[in-house]
Amino acid sequence: MTTTAPAGRNRWIGLIGISLAVALIIVDSTIVNVAVPSIVRDLTLSSTEVQWVQESYTLVFAATLLVWGALADRYGRRRILLTGTALFLLASVLCAVSPTGALLIGARVVQGIGGAMMLPTTLSLINATFTGRERGIAFAVWGSTIGGMAAVGPLLGGWLTTAFSWRWAFGINLPIGLAIIALVVLFVPESRGEHTTGVDWVGALLTTVGFGLLAFGLIEGRQYGWWTSLRPLSIGSWSWSAPLSPIPVAFAVCAIALVVFVVRAQRRTRAGRPSLIDPGLFSISGFRNGNVAALIVSLGEFGILLSLPIWLQNVLGYSALQTGLVLLGLAVGSFAASGLSVGLPARIGAVGVVRIGIAAEIVGIGLVVSPTTGWPALVAFLFVYGFGVGLATAQLTGVVLADVPVRRSGEGSGISSTARQVGSALGIAVLGTVLFVSAGNALGDRLTDQGLPTAAADQLVNVVVESAGGAIGQLAAAPDTAAVADAAKTAFSDGTSFAAYVAAGFLVVGLLATLALPNRRPDPVGRAADPAAVS
Structure with missing residues (x-):
């Protein structure tokens, strides 16, 4: 392993650069959501192009995380981080000046590659730079940044889009990225794992194809149908219009690719040949069980950010900026947790902190959602939820990587990040389905009770659901459909509440999954106070 430890406070200044890199990735994955209506009006995008503007980044990001984590161990973690940041900035500039939807989608793909290069290297650099209690503090800052920035993104996007233009939602990345490059170059040392011959x-x-198709299927299943095609899939001049949905085909190819990858990795490792991952990492109980827990927790952890903006804007009538201000409660709670998480692991162990954090998330996500819910109650609940995210995310990441050899930290970080991304994609798919199906069913029942014919009720349900509630405002403006709008508001409130409860259920399962994790208090200079606890 090659690394040069930074002296004194320099490593903490370097942590600012690493945290900014995480912030840039998380903000960009959420900032676009509130800017989409303006992008559609400006570039006259089709519905298909709108979907790809939002999803192309996520698909490429999830598909290549594992690759870049392993390559960072080989070629240098700081080098990959800097290269990814430069690529991300270039793509952001292209997004900001894009005159067409096609160029914007292409630039978002490049952004996804840059982001995938950045995220696992931030984790592995922290793991290689800090030890003992300092590592716990550094991971606390990292985790709080993720939780906080997930809420700051919509706020920043709403403000930039409202006050300036949607193009600034991408242009803001340039000064942040330049600051990241300067801080990383000056204050973050290079580190890499031991070299092996060749690259797999x-x-x-295989992993890019496998995880890319998995993310595609999870995200787009509701749109294209889980088994029977609901609409044709078009990519450029190519189109899928068969009765069978492309989603089960994507899952089948994904399964084949990942099975071949695992079998191949085991054979190459036994033969002493280079492999993208070492299956032996999963013999480490903390790493294996921690990734399982992280995947399950991710199913529900950010699910609230899927349904709440829709409910706030289309049911309560908040603007994009007002929605961002409400979600700021989550960011404040997440950042507040970083202070408490500094000394708490030494008293109750890192896993103990994770459990407290998940419990706080469960309490916070239990929102009492109704068309008359006031913003003070929402902010209070979101603060508690964000506080839990800030505690759980950082400490669970530390638990996962605690016993991974530093020379394999890029590989371990890539696997950990991939597990979270798969969990998040699955959570979005499940919670999105729960939200829209339950809201549609509730609205249909209410319209039927009002005496509307079944055909007319079904048509109105389709209009409201397909617009993600965006049609509620138009229905409310017309006296003849005001009663329909009221029913739709109540139905979407019920759907949002139901989705929140399902997300809380995932978190309960994740909390139970942490029972399989060894709970050790950090040693001031070492990795754990009880190495024998590793099983």
Whole structure:
């Protein structure tokens, strides 16, 4: 392993650069959501192009995380982080000046590659730079940044889009990215793992195809149908119009690619040949069980950010900026947790902190959602939820990587990040389905009770659900459909509440999954106070 430890406070200044890199990734994955209506009006995008503007970044990001984590161990973690940041900035500029939807989608793909290069290297650099109690503090800052920035993104996007233009939602990345590059170059040391001969490019291709298709299927299943096609899939001049949905085909190819990858990795490792991942990492109980817990927790952890903005804007009538201000409660709670998480692991262990954090998330996500819910109650609940995210995310990440050899930290970080991304994609798919199906069913029942014919009720339900509630305002403005709008508001409130409860259920399962994790208090200079606890 090659690394040069930074002296004194320099490593903490370097942590600012690493945290800014995480912030840039998380903000960009959420900032676009509130800018989409303006992008559609400016570039006259089709519905298909709108979907790809939002999803192309996520798909490429999730598909290549594992690849870049392993390559960072080989070629240098700081080098990959800096290269990814430069690529991300270039793509952001292209997004900001894009004259067409096609160029914007292409630039978002490049952004996804840059982001995937950045995220696992931030984790592995922290793991390689800090030890003992300081590592716990650094991971606390990292985790709080993720939780906080997930809420700051919509606020920043709403303000920039409202006050200036949607193009500034991408242009803001340039000064932040330049600051990241300066801080990382000056204050973050290079580190890499021990070299092995060759690169497993076939393994890289298999994981990219496998995780890319998995993310695609999870995200787009509701749109295209889980089994029977609901609409044709078009990519450029190519189109899928068969009765069978492309989603089960994507899942089948994904399963084949990942099974071949695992079998191939085991054979290459036994033969002493280079492989993208070492299956032996999963013999480490904390790493194996921690990734399982992280995946399950991710199913529900950010699910509230899927349904709340829709409910706040389309039911309560908040603007994009007002929605961002309400969600700021989550960010404040997340950042507040970082102070408490500094000394708490030494008293109750890192896993103990994770459990407290998940419990706080469960309490916070139990929102009492109704068309008359006031913003003070929402902010209070979101603060509690964000506080839990700030505690749980950082400490769970530390638990996962605690016993991973530093020379394999890029690989371990890539696996950990991939597990979270798969969990998040699955959570979005499940909670999105719960939200829209339950809201549609509730609205249909209410309209039927009002005496509307079934055909007319179904048509109105389709209009409201397909617009994600965006049609409620138009229905409320017309006297003849005001009663329909009231029913739709109540139905979407019920759906949002139901989705929140399902997300809380995932978090309960994740809390139970942490019972399989070894709970050790950090040693001031070492990795754990009780190495024998590793099983």
